[in-house]
Amino acid sequence: MTCPLCPRRCPVDRARETGFCGAGPLPVVATACVHRREEPPLSGTHGSGAVFFAGCNLRCVFCQNHEISRAVSGEALSPEGLADVFFDLAAQGVHNINLVTPTPHIPTVAAAIRIAKSAGLTLPFVYNTSAYETVEALRTLAGFIDIYLPDLKYRDEDTARRYAQAPGYFEAATAAILEMTRQVGTELVLSGGLLKRGLLIRHLVLPGQRKDALRILDWIAATLPDAAVSLMVQYIPAHRAGEYPELNRRLTTFEYNSVAAHMQTLGLTKGYHQAPAAAVADYIPAFSPPTSDL
Numbered sequence: 001m002t003c004p005l006c007p008r009r010c011p012v013d014r015a016r017e018t019g020f021c022g023a024g025p026l027p028v029v030a031t032a033c034v035h036r037r038e039e040p041p042l043s044g045t046h047g048s049g050a051v052f053f054a055g056c057n058l059r060c061v062f063c064q065n066h067e068i069s070r071a072v073s074g075e076a077l078s079p080e081g082l083a084d085v086f087f088d089l090a091a092q093g094v095h096n097i098n099l100v101t102p103t104p105h106i107p108t109v110a111a112a113i114r115i116a117k118s119a120g121l122t123l124p125f126v127y128n129t130s131a132y133e134t135v136e137a138l139r140t141l142a143g144f145i146d147i148y149l150p151d152l153k154y155r156d157e158d159t160a161r162r163y164a165q166a167p168g169y170f171e172a173a174t175a176a177i178l179e180m181t182r183q184v185g186t187e188l189v190l191s192g193g194l195l196k197r198g199l200l201i202r203h204l205v206l207p208g209q210r211k212d213a214l215r216i217l218d219w220i221a222a223t224l225p226d227a228a229v230s231l232m233v234q235y236i237p238a239h240r241a242g243e244y245p246e247l248n249r250r251l252t253t254f255e256y257n258s259v260a261a262h263m264q265t266l267g268l269t270k271g272y273h274q275a276p277a278a279a280v281a282d283y284i285p286a287f288s289p290p291t292s293d294l
């Protein structure tokens with residue numbers, strides 16, 4: 001058997017075995033909490049209801065969540081149990097349900113969303129992902145996900161292999177993003193300043209990888225010129241970054257500002273970027289307001 005969820009296509013029976021990501025047949029939720037540091041239309045005033053899944057199919061050496069992403073032990077949740085997690089977050093007043101690193105759990109996530117929606121949950125579901133997943137797996141989520149939030153992380157093949165052990169990352173992630181676009185489009189649908197539907201492509205600028213960031217923006221501008229982009233500045237040398245001298249520092253102002261300027265030059269004027277010296281929470285609306293506000 002082969003797991004069809006991500007490009008690794010591990011030769012395992014997920015009902016009994018684990019593959020590269022370490023995820024079992026049912027998801028383990030490392031933590032579920034109110035998250036106030038997503039982009040403003042996601043966090044709003046009451047926060048985003050983040051569900052952090054244990055297990056990840058990438059191995060980013062600078063991962064800030066490595067204790068979560070590698071900790072795959074814990075209570076495994078059935079679709080009904082996961083739907084209960086969604087309702088617990090909804091009861092805390094969050095604006096959406098934010099599924100963080102859901103790729104290894106797509107079948108259970110889809111089943112849980114179906115249960116939650118059938119039981120009356122009306123919050124938007126956010127699919128918060130590194131986009132290293134298969135188109136066939138994403139197709140099973142059509143109609144369940146309201147907001148896709150892919151982090152397009154690497155352009156260069158050697159970089160993806162070196163930092164994340166992810167061969168074919170860019171080709172897989174861009175195909176995934178095109179499928180996400182097919183499902184929800186690129187228009188940001190907002191109500192009261194809160195995102196209800198659409199696609200927001202993230203990119204975390206890495207130290208020493210300015211040209212990789214420029215090429216990623218080039219692809220977005222050429223392929224999805226109407227897409228909203230969140231250009232992230234909050235890199236810190238976490239986890240194993242100290243083993244990679246070029247990654248063992250914060251971004252320089254020049255690195256970030258030059259990438260942000262390129263984004264503007266390309267006409268990618270929807271979305272968000274951050275001031276280099278600002279705290280992580282200090283997102284600055286980019287160059288024009290969102291496209292719609294119902």
Ligand code: SF4
Nearest residue numbers: 003006009010019021
């Ligand atoms: S989701 Fe996990 S088990 Fe499935 S192919 Fe990817 S890494 Fe392998």
